[in-house]
Amino acid sequence: MHxxxxxxxxxxxxxxxxxxxxxxxxxxxxxxxxxxxxxxxSLGATPHRGSLDDLDSLHRGAQAADGVLHMAYGGDYADxxxxxxxxxxxxxxxxQALAGSGRPLVSTSGTLVMRAGRVGVEQDEPxxxxxxxxRISGERACLDLAAQDVRASVVRLAPTVHGPGDHGFIPALIxxxxxxxxxxxxxxxxxxWPAVHxxxxxxxxxxxxxxxxxxxxxxxxxxxxxxxxxxAERIGAMLGIPTASLTLDQATRHLGNPFLxxxxxxxxxxxxxxxxxxxxxxxxxxxxxxxLRTGDYFDPEASKRAEEIWLPHREHSIH
Numbered sequence: 406m407h408x409x410x411x412x413x414x415x416x417x418x419x420x421x422x423x424x425x426x427x428x429x430x431x432x433x434x435x436x437x438x439x440x441x442x443x444x445x446x447s448l449g450a451t452p453h454r455g456s457l458d459d460l461d462s463l464h465r466g467a468q469a470a471d472g473v474l475h476m477a478y479g480g481d482y483a484d485x486x487x488x489x490x491x492x493x494x495x496x497x498x499x500x501q502a503l504a505g506s507g508r509p510l511v512s513t514s515g516t517l518v519m520r521a522g523r524v525g526v527e528q529d530e531p532x533x534x535x536x537x538x539x540r541i542s543g544e545r546a547c548l549d550l551a552a553q554d555v556r557a558s559v560v561r562l563a564p565t566v567h568g569p570g571d572h573g574f575i576p577a578l579i580x581x582x583x584x585x586x587x588x589x590x591x592x593x594x595x596x597x598w599p600a601v602h603x604x605x606x607x608x609x610x611x612x613x614x615x616x617x618x619x620x621x622x623x624x625x626x627x628x629x630x631x632x633x634x635x636x637a638e639r640i641g642a643m644l645g646i647p648t649a650s651l652t653l654d655q656a657t658r659h660l661g662n663p664f665l666x667x668x669x670x671x672x673x674x675x676x677x678x679x680x681x682x683x684x685x686x687x688x689x690x691x692x693x694x695x696x697l698r699t700g701d702y703f704d705p706e707a708s709k710r711a712e713e714i715w716l717p718h719r720e721h722s723i724h
Contacts, residue, residue, distance in 0.1 A: 408614060409466040411435040411457065411495070412476030412513070414444045416573070417566050417603055421476065422448045424607035425614075433466060435477065457491055460498040467502035472509040472556075472614050475499060475547075478540075485539045492543040500550040500557065509556040511613045512547035514540045516561045516599055516624060516675040517668075524629065527561075527622045527679040536667065544622075551619035558617040560610060562625040563675065564668070567696045568603035574668065575693070579640055579702055581660045588641035588648045591656045594634025596672035601627040602690035612684040623680040627688035630674035639697045 408425055412418045413434035422432050422445070432450035435457075436442040442452035455462025457477055467473045475496060480488050496512055503510055517537035519525030531541045550557040565575055582588040606625045613623055634648075641648040651659055656666040680686055691699065 406430045406471040406614065407433065407469070408472050408474055409433050409435075409453070409470035409499075410450070410474045410476065411463070411499075412478065413448075413450060414441045415476065416570065417562075417606060418476055419444065419448055420568070420603045421474065421607040421610050422450050424604075424611050425474075426450065428611055430611075430614075433470065435463070435466060457495045460494060463495055463498040464502045467499045467510075470508075473499050473503065473511070474610055474614060475510065475512045476610075478513065478543075489539050489542045492540075493546045496543055496546040496550075500547070500553065500555050503555045504550070504553040507554050507556055509558070509614050509617070510547060510550060511610060511617065512543060512557070512559050514544045514559050514561045515564060516626060517564050517671075517673060518544070518561065519673065519675060521671050521673050524674045524676050525624075526676045527624050536671065548620055548622070556617070556619045558613050558619070558621040558623060560606075560613055560623045560625050561675075562606060563599040563601045563627070564673070565598065565600040565693060566603050566606055566625075567600055567693050567700070568690075569701050571603075571700075571702065574665070575636070575697070576702065577660065577662070577665055578636065578669070579644075582637075582640050582644055582646060585659055586646050588637045588644065588646055589651045589656060589659050590633045590637040590648065591651055591653060591666070591670045594632060594637060594650065596633050596670065597630035597674040598633055598636070598669075598671075599626045599629055599673065599675040600631055600693040601625050601688060602692075602696070604690045605686075605688035608688075609680070609684070609686050612686055616684055618683075621683065623684070624675055624677040625680075626675045626677040627690070628692055629676055631693050633669055635694060636697070639694050643697065643703055 436452040518531035520532040
């Protein structure tokens with residue numbers, strides 16, 4: 406299959422591109438810069454110059470492909486309306502190129518669109534009051550394409566996609582622990598957090614392209630419910646510092662970012678049983694706590710990247 410990929414040079418994208426190529430597919434990747442184009446070429450993919458705002462370029466890339474994987478997402482998170490419109494318009498442009506063909510379009514969302522405080526399953530409707538509600542419009546735009554003979558599906562990724570080079574939520578916890586000399590959790594720390602290894606997520610994206618039925622919602626979750634306290638304890642043990650319970654206000658000061666504090670206070674367990682049974686997906690790489698013990702999370706450069714991402718700009722990326 407010739408796959409057109411957006412977001413192939415992001416944090417998860419290169420692993421997905423490598424998985425597709427290793428499995429015999431050819432990949433053309435959207436590249437908005439010379440650096441992105443060179444990265445795609447180094448992975449064995451062909452660059453396609455353009456951006457999410459260049460709808461004609463997206464249409465051409467999809468039209469020439471046997472299937473499309475849409476992972477790119479970003480912009481100014483202070484302007485969610487523009488984020489929503491940009492993603493929806495991109496999905497519609499990609500879908501229009503595939504309409505009537507039965508070809509696959511796999512779009513990306515995040516499990517944080519689900520209702521907190523209960524185990525979310527693939528058949529549940531997303532919660533319009535969730536912290537990631539701005540991803541719901543993109544989900545619907547993708548799934549609506551099934552009525553136009555597009556084999557459309559959505560992969561909701563866990564908020565922590567861990568593995569080498571992670572610069573997401575977990576490094577922000579580590580950076581805050583290094584600054585404060587204490588590894589913190591909120592309240593009793595029993596709130597649950599889903600996670601998936603990046604290599605396992607890449608396999609799921611491939612399986613979705615190859616086999617997911619039209620209209621499928623899939624959960625990219627290797628671990629349903631890792632307690633925030635257990636994460637804080639592992640971080641404390643690795644750094645040789647104590648752990649402590651904080652209030653939400655204290656956690657905001659500790660993390661330097663109210664958005665992060667709100668996230669780490671959520672109880673958002675997620676099941677992927679339906680996804681596993683549907684596609685035969687079997688996550689088997691390191692768990693989050695194993696990665697915290699054996700991975701590169703405590704390399705000084707990892708904390709530096711987290712500081713650069715989370716403190717000065719207050720911007721974030723939710724799957």
